[in-house]
Amino acid sequence: MARPKAFDHFREVQEEIGKSGAAILRDAEGNEDLIIDSPYSIHYIHSYAQDSPFFLGLAEGKLLGSRCMNHACGFTYATPRGHCMVCGHATTWMELPRQGKVHSWTTCLFGGEAFLKETPYNLAMIEFEGAQSLLLVRLKDCVQSEIYVGMPVEARFAPEPKYSITDVWFVPAK
Numbered sequence: 354m355a356r357p358k359a360f361d362h363f364r365e366v367q368e369e370i371g372k373s374g375a376a377i378l379r380d381a382e383g384n385e386d387l388i389i390d391s392p393y394s395i396h397y398i399h400s401y402a403q404d405s406p407f408f409l410g411l412a413e414g415k416l417l418g419s420r421c422m423n424h425a426c427g428f429t430y431a432t433p434r435g436h437c438m439v440c441g442h443a444t445t446w447m448e449l450p451r452q453g454k455v456h457s458w459t460t461c462l463f464g465g466e467a468f469l470k471e472t473p474y475n476l477a478m479i480e481f482e483g484a485q486s487l488l489l490v491r492l493k494d495c496v497q498s499e500i501y502v503g504m505p506v507e508a509r510f511a512p513e514p515k516y517s518i519t520d521v522w523f524v525p526a527k
């Protein structure tokens with residue numbers, strides 16, 4: 354049987370594994386690491402517990418943040434938290450606007466399995482009127498050169514919710 358093909362870059366190894374199921378990665382010191390395809394699957398029964406309203410909200414086309422219930426504090430979170438990071442008090446849910454602005458952003462050339470097919474993709478920290486923290490979310494329907502700090506954007510929701518953060522993304526505001 355032929356020895357698996359050897360490559361210097363992981364991306365090439367990935368391609369080869371997709372074809373033959375095995376490849377060798379040569380590292381900078383000349384070591385040859387055998388890499389194989391090893392499918393792994395698990396069903397994990399996961400409870401969102403106190404985060405449940407956020408994911409149920411996405412399925413209804415709503416973006417939920419949270420607000421500190423301590424009136425002396427009242428900090429507002431675009432990434433919801435059960436308890437306030439500023440004063441430690443419990444928070445309550447609040448609906449965020451569907452429009453926001455790009456606070457900062459980056460282009461990802463690699464990603465986890467859920468996003469690999471979309472690479473390169475853009476991730477942005479979104480700021481909202483009435484919220485003091487930011488939300489990290491994908492920015493679609495635009496390319497890197499079109500994105501700028503302060504860019505108006507609006508939320509889109511998956512028509513078939515999977516109750517995951519991929520149920521929401523942002524696009525340039527019309």
Ligand SMILES: [Zn+2]
Binds near residue numbers: 421423437
């Ligand atoms: Zn607080």
